[in-house]
Amino acid sequence: MGDAIIDIRALSLAYERGGQRNVILSNLDLSIARGEFLVIVGESGVGKSTLLRVLIGLARPSSGKVRLDTRPGCRTPMALVFQDARLLPWRRVIDNVAFGLEGSGLSKAERRARAAEMLALVGLGDLARRWPHQLSGGQRQRVAIARALAVEPDVLLMDEPFSALDSFTREGLQDELQRIKAQTGKTVLFVTHDIDEAVTLADRVVVLAGSPGRVAAEVRIDVPRPRQRRDAALLEAARSLRGELSRRSADL
Amino acid sequence: MSLVRSTLLAAAGLAAFLLFWEAMPRLGLINPAFLPPPSTIPPAFLREVSLGIWPEAVLSSLSHYVAGLAAGAGAGVGLGLLSGMSRSFEAFTAWIVRLLRPIPGLAWVPFAIIWFGVQPSAAVFIIAIGVFWIVFFATQGAVRGVDRDLIEVAQAFGFRSPLARLAKILLPAATPGILVGLRTALGQAWMAVVAAEIFGVPGVGQRMMQASSLLSTDIVVVYMLTMAALYGLFDSAFVALQGWLLRWRA
Numbered sequence A: 001m002g003d004a005i006i007d008i009r010a011l012s013l014a015y016e017r018g019g020q021r022n023v024i025l026s027n028l029d030l031s032i033a034r035g036e037f038l039v040i041v042g043e044s045g046v047g048k049s050t051l052l053r054v055l056i057g058l059a060r061p062s063s064g065k066v067r068l069d070t071r072p073g074c075r076t077p078m079a080l081v082f083q084d085a086r087l088l089p090w091r092r093v094i095d096n097v098a099f100g101l102e103g104s105g106l107s108k109a110e111r112r113a114r115a116a117e118m119l120a121l122v123g124l125g126d127l128a129r130r131w132p133h134q135l136s137g138g139q140r141q142r143v144a145i146a147r148a149l150a151v152e153p154d155v156l157l158m159d160e161p162f163s164a165l166d167s168f169t170r171e172g173l174q175d176e177l178q179r180i181k182a183q184t185g186k187t188v189l190f191v192t193h194d195i196d197e198a199v200t201l202a203d204r205v206v207v208l209a210g211s212p213g214r215v216a217a218e219v220r221i222d223v224p225r226p227r228q229r230r231d232a233a234l235l236e237a238a239r240s241l242r243g244e245l246s247r248r249s250a251d252l
Numbered sequence B: 001m002s003l004v005r006s007t008l009l010a011a012a013g014l015a016a017f018l019l020f021w022e023a024m025p026r027l028g029l030i031n032p033a034f035l036p037p038p039s040t041i042p043p044a045f046l047r048e049v050s051l052g053i054w055p056e057a058v059l060s061s062l063s064h065y066v067a068g069l070a071a072g073a074g075a076g077v078g079l080g081l082l083s084g085m086s087r088s089f090e091a092f093t094a095w096i097v098r099l100l101r102p103i104p105g106l107a108w109v110p111f112a113i114i115w116f117g118v119q120p121s122a123a124v125f126i127i128a129i130g131v132f133w134i135v136f137f138a139t140q141g142a143v144r145g146v147d148r149d150l151i152e153v154a155q156a157f158g159f160r161s162p163l164a165r166l167a168k169i170l171l172p173a174a175t176p177g178i179l180v181g182l183r184t185a186l187g188q189a190w191m192a193v194v195a196a197e198i199f200g201v202p203g204v205g206q207r208m209m210q211a212s213s214l215l216s217t218d219i220v221v222v223y224m225l226t227m228a229a230l231y232g233l234f235d236s237a238f239v240a241l242q243g244w245l246l247r248w249r250a
């Protein structure tokens, strides 16, 4: 793809432990277009989180290349929503959201104002002064999403961000995310186990499979937005994706 | 047990203790010069205050206490952070620590006197040494124990320098552990105050030694209770501060 914002070539990653080499990802090629909503699915342990960790710089690949074409000079071209919320317990909710803005040159008041906006966006405007331990698991996850959005990254990496939420909140946030995405044109890399979620959100779904993990299949979801949940085309896409997944696990 | 009941029991216990204490010398079971009855303590206290001895001794001890605590805790937190953050620094100092750590604070008294003379700075030095090790190990351990997941959050948001890691994650995350060490040090430092002053640096400890050599045991008791009261005061204030600093915890 010509206008790739992330281009991953022949990426391999192995953990060494006690002389044992545990290969997680092997020769993975993946290109993500600017503004694309890419969803990654795959069995537990296949290396989805590991891939996001490589992109954000928390894990070092054993070999291969990752080329980024994000805004030059941006302090936080990417932001990650961790699989577990990982709020900082000693900061109030609002200051957790403002965390990534420190060092951006904004004044404290400006950071707080931006954080308050993001909190309102995820529907938690009233909880700004709470401590993280006073939140439910789902609320914590939404704070983590607000924290990632606050730094206005070019690429938003989301690791099963909605898996801890009830289906009602989840669908609300899915809509919200699509709205934000449409508004800002961000590129989103989204990991999920939920096939319906995958087809609702994605421009393209990538199936990671195998041990070590590689891109095993790709499904393009050419359904116009805004999408109607349980639209016939989406259901069809979900069905074919399920088939693809079960075929993959049968192959292994 | 209800709060009222346990408070009543505690008061009754204290009253019984004081009665027993009062009875022993009064009944001639113990020489009052060896154990002054508690009823003689308040008058002795008022005498010390009116002579101006009590405020002077207490102020002087407090100044040693605060200076020694600040120096020892400051160095302990600083080096503890460094040692908790840097494996190389820890390795570099490992044997030095092994060598110096077992030396009791009071074993430094000869050097304190040679270096500083019988001066407040000698007392401050001895207090600081005792405090230092407690705070150093508490801080080092607390930093070592910080959840790696939280450090990753800082990295993921672009805070990658050691200084940013320290300010954004390590220090706040290690604060509960550091405070536990500081609270222990608060008590330890009081012990060191008396010990350091017994060698002649003016303060509560010195006054106690003077009084005991004159067999004025009531005055000795006045200062023992003074120290108990001051320690209680500091500890309560510290616990309140700790509660406020850690109000983010469940």
Ligand SMILES: Nc1ncnc2c1ncn2[C@@H]1O[C@H](COP(=O)(O)OP(=O)(O)OP(=O)(O)O)[C@@H](O)[C@H]1O
Pocket: A015, A017, A022, A024, A042, A043, A044, A045, A046, A047, A048, A049, A050, A051, A083
């Ligand atoms: N620090 C580590 N050292 C060794 N092995 C690791 C480490 N971190 C992860 N792994 C292994 O790497 C593999 C991939 O882990 P990863 O977290 O990427 O999986 P995942 O696809 O995100 O799974 P899930 O859907 O359950 O979140 C797993 O088998 C895991 O055991």
Ligand SMILES: [Mg+2]
Pocket: A048, A049, A050, A083, A159
């Ligand atoms: Mg994962």
